Amino acid sequence: MYLWIKALHVVAVIAWMAGMLYLPRLYVYHAEAAPGSDRIEIFKIMERRLLRYIVNPAMIAAMIFGFWMLALDPGILHQGWMHVKLTLVIAMTALHGMFARWRRDFAEGRNKKSPRFYRIVNEAVTLLMIGIVIMAVVKPF
DSSP, X not given: OHHHHHHHHHHHHHHHHHHHHHHHHHHHHHXXXXXXXXXXXXXXXXXXXXXXXXXXXXXXXXXXXXXXXHHHOGGGGGSHHHHHHHHHHXXXXXXXXXXXXXXXXXXXXXXXXXXXXXXXXXXXXXXXXXXXXXXXXXXXX
């Protein structure tokens, strides 16, 4: 049963990361779009749907399956790599929350951040993802 839960966890994480990598890209394009243009309205719809129907459910599923695996094998909570992985997952979850707030800002026409800012944030997602994968696969300590 553990391997099935692990497989579902990996699928959920892949979906979560796909959305977390794409959402700030949409924010870049949205921030570059001319105010009042049709593109703005399209980006609002795309951002809301991506967050609501893919990113949020994928994050929730990844958390459920991850906690389920921890419940089945609580011994891994005593390993250093898991402490680092969970810290990085908490950081990714916080970033997810910021993405949701920024989506609301865009929806209400209150974005104050530049396209460059969202490009940099996109790299933060990548760095967190790399760290999480290395901890989970290599288990360096």
